Amino acid sequence: MNDFPKIxxxxxxxxxxxxxxxxxxxxxxxxxxxxNKLEEFYDEVNIEVINTYNSLLISYMFTIENxxxxxxxxKKLFGEAKIGKINNQQIFYLPVCYNEEFGWDLEYISKEKxxxxxxxxxxxxxxxxxxxxxxxxPGFLYxxxxxxxxxxxxxDQPRMKIEKGAVGIGExxxxxxxxxxxxxxxxxxxxxxxxxxxxxxxxxxxxxxxxVKFYSVSREEFKEISEQISEGTFQLKKENYEG
Amino acid sequence: MKAEVKVLHPGLFSTIQDFGRRGFQKYGVPLSGxxxxxxxxxxxxxxxxxxxxxxxxxxxxxxxxxxxAATKIAISGANLSPKLNDIEIDNNQVVKIxxxxxxxxxxxxxxxxxxxxxxxxxxxxxxxxxxxxxxDITSHEKLEKGMKLQYEASEEEKYExxxxxxxDEEYLSSExxxxxxxxxxxxxxxxxxxxxxxxxxxxxxxxxxxxxxxxEILENELQPIxxxxxxxxxxxxxxxxxLIVLMRDCQTTxxxxxVLQLSEKGINMMAQxxxxxxxxxxxxx
Numbered sequence: 001m002n003d004f005p006k007i008x009x010x011x012x013x014x015x016x017x018x019x020x021x022x023x024x025x026x027x028x029x030x031x032x033x034x035x036n037k038l039e040e041f042y043d044e045v046n047i048e049v050i051n052t053y054n055s056l057l058i059s060y061m062f063t064i065e066n067x068x069x070x071x072x073x074x075k076k077l078f079g080e081a082k083i084g085k086i087n088n089q090q091i092f093y094l095p096v097c098y099n100e101e102f103g104w105d106l107e108y109i110s111k112e113k114x115x116x117x118x119x120x121x122x123x124x125x126x127x128x129x130x131x132x133x134x135x136x137x138p139g140f141l142y143x144x145x146x147x148x149x150x151x152x153x154x155x156d157q158p159r160m161k162i163e164k165g166a167v168g169i170g171e172x173x174x175x176x177x178x179x180x181x182x183x184x185x186x187x188x189x190x191x192x193x194x195x196x197x198x199x200x201x202x203x204x205x206x207x208x209x210x211x212v213k214f215y216s217v218s219r220e221e222f223k224e225i226s227e228q229i230s231e232g233t234f235q236l237k238k239e240n241y242e243g
Numbered sequence: 244m245k246a247e248v249k250v251l252h253p254g255l256f257s258t259i260q261d262f263g264r265r266g267f268q269k270y271g272v273p274l275s276g277x278x279x280x281x282x283x284x285x286x287x288x289x290x291x292x293x294x295x296x297x298x299x300x301x302x303x304x305x306x307x308x309x310x311x312a313a314t315k316i317a318i319s320g321a322n323l324s325p326k327l328n329d330i331e332i333d334n335n336q337v338v339k340i341x342x343x344x345x346x347x348x349x350x351x352x353x354x355x356x357x358x359x360x361x362x363x364x365x366x367x368x369x370x371x372x373x374x375x376x377x378x379d380i381t382s383h384e385k386l387e388k389g390m391k392l393q394y395e396a397s398e399e400e401k402y403e404x405x406x407x408x409x410x411d412e413e414y415l416s417s418e419x420x421x422x423x424x425x426x427x428x429x430x431x432x433x434x435x436x437x438x439x440x441x442x443x444x445x446x447x448x449x450x451x452x453x454x455x456x457x458x459e460i461l462e463n464e465l466q467p468i469x470x471x472x473x474x475x476x477x478x479x480x481x482x483x484x485x486l487i488v489l490m491r492d493c494q495t496t497x498x499x500x501x502v503l504q505l506s507e508k509g510i511n512m513m514a515q516x517x518x519x520x521x522x523x524x525x526x527x528x
Contacts, residue, residue, distance in 0.1 A: 008426065011504040014474050016426055021469045050269045050472055052496050057472035061265065063507060134271040135470065135496030138380065142470070178271075179379050196270065198370055198380050204270045 005056075005078070007071050012063045015070060017056040023144055024053075025130055031056055032209045033083050041077055051208055052133050053142075091128060091211040093237040094176075094191050096167050097222035098124075102190035109152055109169070109186055120188060121216050123147040128211040128241075129174065139178035139196025139204050143212060146174045158184035165190045167214070192226045193236060211241050246312035246396035248361075250386055254306035254348065257386040258452075259365050262295040264373040264380070268495045274475060275375040276491050278356055278452060278514030280507070282320030285410050286360035289317040289337060296364025297374040299392075301357040303517065305348025306386055312396035314340045315362045321354025321415065321515060335410050354415040354515040366393040377492060414512050418443075419525040421509040425478060427500035430465060439503065439524060444486065448518040452492040455513055457522075460484040465500045473497040476505035476513075488513055 010016040017034070019027055031051040038049050038058060046061045064070055098121045100106065106117055115123070129143040136142075146169065154170045159182065162168070166177045168185030177183060178196050191214070196204045206212065217225065228234035262283070263276025277283040277300055287296050305323045318325050318334050325332050326347050332338055334357075340346075348357070367374050370381050378384045428436070438461065447456035463484040473479070477489045479499035488505065489497075490513065505513060506527055516522060 009423065010426065010472075010474060010501075011423055011476050012507050014504075016472065018426070018471075023469070044266070048266055048268055050495060052471045053469050055471045057474070059268070059474060133496070134269060136271060136494055138267075138271045138273075140271050201371065202270065203267065203272070203371060207269065 007074055009064070009067045009071070010057065013060045015058045015060075015064070015067070015074065017058070017074070019054045021054050023132070025144070027054060028130065028132055028209065029086055030083055032086050034078060034081065035208075036086075037077060037081050038074070041073075050133065050135075052135065086209050089209050089211065089241040090206075090238050091213060091241045092195070092206055093213050093215055094193055094195075095217040095221070095225055096125070096189040096191045096214045097217050097219060098189035099219050101219065102163075102166070103188045105155075105168075105186040106188050109150070109188060112152060113149065115149065120150065123150050124174070124188065125214045125216055128213050131206055131208055131210045131212060133208045134204065134206075137178055137181060138198075141175055141206060141212065143174050146172055148172075150174075152186050154184035155186065158182055162187060163190060165192055165194075167191050190222070192222055192229060193234070194229065195236070205236070205238075244312060244396040245393060246310070246314065247391040247393050248365075249309045249311065250306055250388055250390040250392070251309055251345070252307035252347075253386040253388050253390075254301065255304035256302040257306050258300050258376040258384070259297050259367050259392065260300045260375045261297045261364075261373055263375050263491065264371050264377075267371050271495055272371065272380065273377060273453075273492050273494065275373065275377045275380075275452075277358065277375075278491050279320050279358070279511045281414060281511045282356070282358040283360075285335060286317045286319035286358045287364075289319070289335060290315060290360050290362055292360060292362065292364055296360065297367065298361070299359040299365065299386075301348065301359060303351050303355060305357065307345065307347040310340045310342065310344050310346070312342050313398050314394060314396055316340055316346070317360045319358050319360070319410070321357040322352040323354075323357045324349030324352055325357070351517075353412075355517045356514055361394050362397050363395050366395065414508065415515050417512060418520075418522050420512055420522050421506035421527050422478070422503045422524045423506065423527055425501040425503045426471070427465065427468065427480075428502050430500065431502060432464075435461060435463075440526060441523075443521050443523050446516045446518050446520045446522065447485075450516075450518065452490055454490055454493060455488045455516065457486040457488070459486070461486065467498045468500055470496050470498045471501070473501060474504070476507075476510045477501050478503035478505065490514065 127145040129145045132142045162183040164180045167189045170185040260277040263274045444457040447458045449456040461484040
């Protein structure tokens with residue numbers, strides 16, 4: 001049982017459950033499984049569970065009365081649980097326009113990595129990226145699975161403003177800025193799809209465990225998709241993912 | 244009857260807040276909500292409001308507001324010298340408002356954040372289960388001149404006043420912030436641990452609803468962690484050796500070591516500290 005997690009209180013309203021620090025899809029499956037268990041076990045009105053790469057945080061609506069009992073109950077729950085497959089995983093296909101207008105750092109990446117723009121696009125659109133969790137900004141997905149050939153360090157001097165929808169790379173991570181914000185990632189394109197909508201509940205269709213695949217679109221297609229989005233006629237392509 | 248508070252002057256930084264947005268951290272949405280929950284509870288209790296009725300959180304220099312119809316208000320938390328039609332009024336009591344009354348604030352006397360509760364709460368937009376203002380989630384992120392904030396007018400005399408209740412306001416001025424060890428506390432060298440236990444720290448000018456920095460620079464050799472969950476009250480130690488106390492609008496995840504975690508009371512106390520104030524950590528376990 002050396003993979004049994006460390007369970008510790010985090011203040012008076014949180015319990016942190018930590019597994020060994022690594023970025024790993026099997027660990028993610030385990031975390032999502034336990035997360036679902038916890039949400040079943042507790043009333044979702046009273047708690048909220050989030051996962052990151054190797055942790056679960058249970059945050060309680062109210063101050064926890066007896067931390068010791070709480071930790072025991074969680075240990076018991078985890079001890080009894082037989083880890084099964086996660087259901088309802090989906091693949092989301094997201095269009096990205098990788099032209100010079102949006103791909104501010106394409107030239108730099110091309111020089112640094114000795115790759116043509118076509119090769120960069122090919123390597124970036126090939127993987128089925130795994131959504132590990134959402135954090136940093138509302139709707140910001142932490143994606144795993146970036147091709148090693150595209151790994152590149154962040155900019156020395158972060159930009160004051162990165163456009164909404166910008167698709168970037170920072171070290172071994174790639175992602176989409178859900179809103180304009182300061183940032184240090186190398187930018188290679190823009191995704192016109194807004195998958196975070198504060199007026200929907202849930203506000204984001206994509207969640208931990210899902211897959212994301214990018215496909216390249218031209219400037220004209222980007223414009224068309226943007227128009228469809230503002231008219232509300234754009235259909236986000238998605239399908240069930242069978243592990 | 245629909246009524247509104249008109250913003251004649253916005254002051255330094257004010258927002259509408261309630262207990263915050265629960266259930267959306269997994270989408271990266273901050274909890275938000277009032278920085279000082281004690282003050283929110285007191286102000287709403289005085290008016291016999293629902294505990295989570297939306298209030299106005301007022302930072303240091305208050306706004307100037309005009310009421311379009313009769314209601315009652317109560318102000319709690321920091322004392323920012325509130326005045327009704329230019330006459331000083333007290334915190335923590337029911338104040339009757341008539342049509343056209345003007346509420347303003349003067350010199351900050353005690354604390355950092357004051358809370359204006361109104362009978363039955365402000366009726367501004369509710370997004371993802373909360374009226375708390377947050378950039379890009381709600382239409383507004385801070386009070387601006389000319390804004391109109393909705394409430395329900397009430398002439399009724401159905402409420403008893405709480406003239407006799409005394410509230411313990413010691414937390415507004417106390418320098419002792421209650422903490423627990425954070426997830427990475429044990430990784431700190433002994434010298435740094437005892438430094439955290441014994442030293443005084445001061446509030447940096449770099450402080451807002453997301454985070455409050457402390458001015459002191461510590462010798463830090465701790466490596467960043469793999470991005471993990473954080474909460475309001477989490478104290479991070481940056482590679483540069485600064486302590487950052489995360490507050491109600493903080494992000495849901497972070498990569499700096501989490502060395503301390505404030506108690507609930509500790510968070511409320513931090514909410515009332517201003518740049519230059521001194522604090523020490525009081526260990527709870």
